[in-house]
Amino acid sequence: MEERLQKILAQAGLASRRAAEAMILAGRVTVDGQTVSTLGCKFDPAKVRICVDGREIAAEKPVYLLLNKPRGYITTLADPQGRRLVTELVREIPERVFPVGRLDYDTEGALILTNDGAFAHSILHPSKAIPRTYEALVSGQPNRENLRLLARGVELDDGWRTSPAKVRVLRLMPGRCLMELVIHEGKKRQVRRMCQAVGHRVLRLKRTAYGGLRLGDLPSGCWTALGPEELRLIFL
Numbered sequence: 001m002e003e004r005l006q007k008i009l010a011q012a013g014l015a016s017r018r019a020a021e022a023m024i025l026a027g028r029v030t031v032d033g034q035t036v037s038t039l040g041c042k043f044d045p046a047k048v049r050i051c052v053d054g055r056e057i058a059a060e061k062p063v064y065l066l067l068n069k070p071r072g073y074i075t076t077l078a079d080p081q082g083r084r085l086v087t088e089l090v091r092e093i094p095e096r097v098f099p100v101g102r103l104d105y106d107t108e109g110a111l112i113l114t115n116d117g118a119f120a121h122s123i124l125h126p127s128k129a130i131p132r133t134y135e136a137l138v139s140g141q142p143n144r145e146n147l148r149l150l151a152r153g154v155e156l157d158d159g160w161r162t163s164p165a166k167v168r169v170l171r172l173m174p175g176r177c178l179m180e181l182v183i184h185e186g187k188k189r190q191v192r193r194m195c196q197a198v199g200h201r202v203l204r205l206k207r208t209a210y211g212g213l214r215l216g217d218l219p220s221g222c223w224t225a226l227g228p229e230e231l232r233l234i235f236l
Contacts (some may be wrong), residue, residue: 002042004060005029007118010059016121028053028128059234062116063095064226068218069111077101084097090223100124101186103147110132110215113223123210123234130234133209134191135170141177144171146198150181154197158213160187162194176203212236 002012009029027037030051043050052056069075071085075187077098086099090113099157100112100120123130136147142150150167166182177200181191192202208215212233218224 002044005031005036005041005043005050006039008045009052009057010117010121011062012115012117013119014052016055017118018121020117023052030054033186034213036103047090061095062119063093063097063114064116064119064231065093065097065111065113065223066213066215066218066226066230067111068220069108070206070220071105071106071108074105075111077100086113089221102188103206103207104189105207107207108215108220109205110210111207112210112226119231124186126185128235130211131166131209132186132207133182133184133214134204135193135206135208136179136181136195137204138179138195138202140200141172141173141175142179142198142200146200146229149198150194152198155195156187156190156193156197157205161173162190165194173182180208210234 005024006017006020009015009023014020015023021039024039025037027035029036031048044100067086067089069086069137073086073089075086077087079085083105087097090092090097095115097113097115100114100123103109103111147167147169151165153162153164155161160181163185165212168180169177170180173177181194183190191205192215195202213230
C-alpha cells in the first residue's frame with residue numbers, strides 16, 4: 001500500500017512527521033537509490049528500498065503501549081548517569097519504541113510508548129490540548145484560595161503562567177492532602193511547580209490518564225498493548 005514518504009519515515013520510528021519532512025527537504029532520503037527531496041511523494045515500503053543518510057529503514061508494524069512507570073526510571077533512551085530507562089521495562093517488544101513525552105524520575109504512572117513518530121507528535125502538539133490527569137500527594141492542606149489559584153492558573157518560578165486547570169481534593173489526611181489535577185500543558189515538572197507556587201510541596205505524583213485513556217489497575221512496572229478503541233480514548 002502506498003503512503004506518503006514522510007508518513008513511512010514517521011511510522012518507522014525515525015522522527016515525527018514534521019521532522020521527517022525536514023529530512024526529505026534536506027535531501028537526506030533516497031528511494032531505490034534516487035534522492036527524493038520534495039514532499040507528497042507516495043511509495044509502497046514493501047516494494048522499494050528507502051534509506052536515510054545511506055541507511056536502509058526497516059518498516060515496522062506500529063506498536064502502541066501503555067506503561068505504568070514506576071518511580072526511579074527516566075524517560076530518555078540513554079542516560080550518562082547510568083539510571084534505569086523505561087525502555088528496560090518493555091525489552092520483550094521486538095520493535096524499537098520510545099516514550100511519548102516525559103515523566104520525571106520521581107513521578108510514576110501512565111506513559112505511552114510507540115514506534116509511530118506521527119502518532120507521538122499528534123499527542124504532544126499543543127493544538128490537540130490533550131488533558132493529562134495527575135494525582136498529587138502534597139504537604140499541608142490547600143485552602144479554597146489556593147485551589148482557586150491552581151484552577152485559574154498560577155505564575156511559576158520562571159514567570160510563565162499556567163493555563164486553567166481542573167483541581168479537586170480527593171482525600172484529606174493529617175498534614176497532607178491528595179489532589180487530582182487535570183492539565184493540558186507539558187512544561188517540565190509542571191504539576192510539582194504549580195503546587196509549590198501555592199505553598200504545597202509534592203510528596204508523590206502519579207499520572208493516571210491521557211484524555212479518556214485511564215491507567216486503571218495496571219500494576220506498577222507493567223504494560224499493556226493499545227488497540228484502536230483505546231487509542232481513540234486519548235483524543236476524547
